[in-house]
Amino acid sequence: MLIDLPDAHIRYRPKWVDAQRADHWLQQLSQQTPWTQPQIKLYGRSIAVPRLVAWYGDTGAAYRYSGLVHDPLPWTPLLTDIRKRVEQEIGEPLNGVLLNLYRNGQDAMGWHSDDEPELGAQPLVVSLNLGATRRFDFRRKGASRIEYSLELEHGSLLVMSGPTQHHWQHQIARARKVATPRINLTFRQIISEPAL
Ligand SMILES: O=C(O)CCC(=O)C(=O)O
Numbered sequence: 745m746l747i748d749l750p751d752a753h754i755r756y757r758p759k760w761v762d763a764q765r766a767d768h769w770l771q772q773l774s775q776q777t778p779w780t781q782p783q784i785k786l787y788g789r790s791i792a793v794p795r796l797v798a799w800y801g802d803t804g805a806a807y808r809y810s811g812l813v814h815d816p817l818p819w820t821p822l823l824t825d826i827r828k829r830v831e832q833e834i835g836e837p838l839n840g841v842l843l844n845l846y847r848n849g850q851d852a853m854g855w856h857s858d859d860e861p862e863l864g865a866q867p868l869v870v871s872l873n874l875g876a877t878r879r880f881d882f883r884r885k886g887a888s889r890i891e892y893s894l895e896l897e898h899g900s901l902l903v904m905s906g907p908t909q910h911h912w913q914h915q916i917a918r919a920r921k922v923a924t925p926r927i928n929l930t931f932r933q934i935i936s937e938p939a940l
C-alpha cells in the first residue's frame with residue numbers, strides 16, 4: 745500500500761511476515777541483542793534516550809545517532825537472514841540496521857528525519873516492526889501539525905525512500921495504554937564514512 749503524501753515515497757506492507765515468524769524474531773531479538781541506552785547531551789545535561797538500541801552493520805558502516813558515532817556490531821545469523829529477505833523485497837543492498845526496543849508505551853522516539861549525510865541524497869530506510877502496534881506520525885519539516893499517521897503492526901514493513909526525508913519528519917509518540925514491548929529494525933545503506 746502506497747501512502748499518499750506529497751514530496752514523499754512511502755510504502756506500507758502489513759503482514760510482510762506471518763505472525764508465527766514475527767513472534768519468533770521478536771523473541772530471539774529480545775534475548776540475543778546487547779541493548780544499550782545512549783545518553784544525549786541536552787543543554788549541557790546528560791539524558792538517557794527513552795528506548796534501547798543496537799547498531800549492526802558491515803565493517804566500516806559507522807553510524808551517527810544520538811549525537812555519537814557508533815561502530816557496528818557484526819551481523820548475527822538471524823539478522824543476516826532478515827536482511828536478505830528485506831533486500832530481496834526492495835531490490836537494493838542495505839549495509840546496516842538500527843534496532844530499537846520500546847519496552848512499553850513510555851518509550852518513544854521524538855520528531856526527526858533520517859537525513860544524515862552518510863545516508864546519501866535520497867535515503868532509503870526500510871523498517872520492520874515486531875511486537876506491540878505503535879502509531880507512526882508524519883509532519884512536514886518546519887511545521888507542527890501531524891499530517892498523517894499509521895499504525896505499525898506486528899510483522900509489517902515500512903519503506904521510506906526518494907525525497908521523503910528531505911520534506912518530512914516522523915515520530916513514535918508515547919502511548920499510555922501500551923504495556924508490551926515493540927522492536928523496530930530500520931535497515932539503511934550507509935554510503936560514506938561520517939565526517940568526523
Ligand atoms: O520505531 C520506529 O518505527 C521508528 C524508528 C526510527 O524512526 C529510526 O530509527 O530512525
Ligand SMILES: [Mn+2]
Binds near residue numbers: 857858
Ligand atoms: Mn527515523
